[in-house]
Amino acid sequence: MRKHKTLGEFIIENQAAFKYSSGELSKLINAIRLAAKVVNHEVNKAGLVDIIGASGDTNIQGEDQQKLDVMANEKFIQTLTNREIVCGIASEEEDDFIAINSLDKKHQNKYVVLIDPLDGSSNIDVNVSVGTIFSIYRRVTPIGTPVTLEDFLQPGRNQVAAGYVIYGTSTMLVYTTGHGVNGFTLNPAIGTFYLSHPNMRYPDTGKIYSVNEGNYTHFPQGVKDYIKYCQEEEGDRPYTSRYIGSLVSDFHRNMIKGGIYIYPKSNKTENGKLRLLYECNPMAYIAEQANGKASDGFRPILDIQPTELHQRTPFFCGSKKMVEKAEGFMLKSP
Ligand code: AHG
Ligand code: MN
Ligand code: MN
Numbered sequence: 001m002r003k004h005k006t007l008g009e010f011i012i013e014n015q016a017a018f019k020y021s022s023g024e025l026s027k028l029i030n031a032i033r034l035a036a037k038v039v040n041h042e043v044n045k046a047g048l049v050d051i052i053g054a055s056g057d058t059n060i061q062g063e064d065q066q067k068l069d070v071m072a073n074e075k076f077i078q079t080l081t082n083r084e085i086v087c088g089i090a091s092e093e094e095d096d097f098i099a100i101n102s103l104d105k106k107h108q109n110k111y112v113v114l115i116d117p118l119d120g121s122s123n124i125d126v127n128v129s130v131g132t133i134f135s136i137y138r139r140v141t142p143i144g145t146p147v148t149l150e151d152f153l154q155p156g157r158n159q160v161a162a163g164y165v166i167y168g169t170s171t172m173l174v175y176t177t178g179h180g181v182n183g184f185t186l187n188p189a190i191g192t193f194y195l196s197h198p199n200m201r202y203p204d205t206g207k208i209y210s211v212n213e214g215n216y217t218h219f220p221q222g223v224k225d226y227i228k229y230c231q232e233e234e235g236d237r238p239y240t241s242r243y244i245g246s247l248v249s250d251f252h253r254n255m256i257k258g259g260i261y262i263y264p265k266s267n268k269t270e271n272g273k274l275r276l277l278y279e280c281n282p283m284a285y286i287a288e289q290a291n292g293k294a295s296d297g298f299r300p301i302l303d304i305q306p307t308e309l310h311q312r313t314p315f316f317c318g319s320k321k322m323v324e325k326a327e328g329f330m331l332k333s334p
């Protein structure tokens with residue numbers, strides 16, 4: 001059997017290549033690796049213990065929180081807080097950002113983390129893959145002062161790292177620090193992630209389109225036209241339609257096989273559904289690092305200046321040529 005590098009080894013070897021090589025970012029990725037293992041353990045026994053179903057609460061997005069949303073949120077926040085390696089955390093499941101005031105370190109930590117603790121949580125009850133998405137920035141306010149909203153409202157272009165965990169048929173951690181994208185598979189017997197997918201890249205084009213067509217009548221004309229284009233009998237078309245309803249899973253498949261994911265605006269939701277800071281920015285950064293493309297239909301996701309924590313945006317993400325084609329339809333009929 002081929003010897004795979006472990007995630008731990010990879011982090012140490014690549015520390016020098018990180019933009020800021022103080023070791024802080026390495027520690028942070030290590031903490032995420034640990035929290036991912038804990039959440040993986042919980043997700044995998046979801047059917048056996050009383051953690052399936054709604055928690056009874058609603059989050060700031062107006063969504064019913066699932067018990068696992070709450071659990072994953074707690075695990076990631078606890079792990080990052082206890083290790084005192086970030087100065088702030090923002091989460092899909094929290095109304096406001098959390099400032100981490102470590103007394104002895106006096107706000108010396110450089111990084112903020114933004115997180116979607118459990119993505120695709122409506123799929124848990126039916127045993128479909130769910131995920132975690134994370135995004136890391138260097139704070140913009142001075143070190144030594146408490147973190148502010150400004151530190152979280154940065155364009156995605158400023159990310160220093162981003163990644164996701166997919167709790168699937170096997171559990172994987174996929175991330176980038178701006179030097180390509182690498183995927184690690186968990187060996188659950190020994191609790192170690194191994195480098196299984198080095199240098200992941202979207203094919204330039206593909207044959208899969210992923211969109212919730214149940215909302216078709218409410219879509220902008222450009223999206224309707226693009227969907228019709230995907231279905232036409234011509235050249236390499238019709239394409240295959242695949243939609244899991246877990247962004248992480250849909251993204252992961254499309255990156256490996258080639259495809260496009262679309263969550264457009266509709267006449268019911270002005271900015272679509274997906275959250276710019278917790279979902280679209282990290283996925284867009286990974287996509288660009290993997291030879292793919294991500295836009296809101298008109299401009300790169302990573303160039304958007306966020307104005308609020310829980311902001312939503314339309315999202316077109318995938319193989320370059322497919323995203324460009326969809327953008328062409330949007331330009332004609334926005
Ligand atoms: P979350 O579970 O973190 O709230 O995210 C759900 C998102 C995303 O994972 C998925 O692609 C999308 O919602 C599906 O939405 P629809 O059911 O409207 O298609
Ligand atoms: Mn949610
Ligand atoms: Mn999500």
Ligand code: MN
Pocket residue numbers: 069092116117118119120121
């Ligand atoms: Mn979520």
